[in-house]
Amino acid sequence: xxxxxxxxxxxxxxxxLYVQKAERKGRTRAEVDQIICWLTGYDQAGLQRQIDxxxxxxxxxxxxxx
Numbered sequence: 001x002x003x004x005x006x007x008x009x010x011x012x013x014x015x016x017l018y019v020q021k022a023e024r025k026g027r028t029r030a031e032v033d034q035i036i037c038w039l040t041g042y043d044q045a046g047l048q049r050q051i052d053x054x055x056x057x058x059x060x061x062x063x064x065x066x
Contacts, residue, residue: 007058012051041066 018036019029037047041064050060 003058008056010054010056011060012054014057015051039066040064 015032015036019032022028022032033044033047037043040047040061042050046065050063055063
């Protein structure tokens with residue numbers, strides 16, 4: 001069984017879309033990042049490193065501390 005195509009998407013390309021949607025609903029990037037960090041165990045520096053490296057979702061979740 002092949003992996004779902006979402007795992008091949010770059011997290012760095014989807015993250016801004018999460019932020020845009022949150023901002024349309026009156027939220028901030030800091031709140032989006034806080035939730036992602038809470039769910040995955042990344043700290044802010046670790047999350048930014050994943051974005052900078054351009055990892056896909058599979059790698060993003062595989063390297064998540066929690």
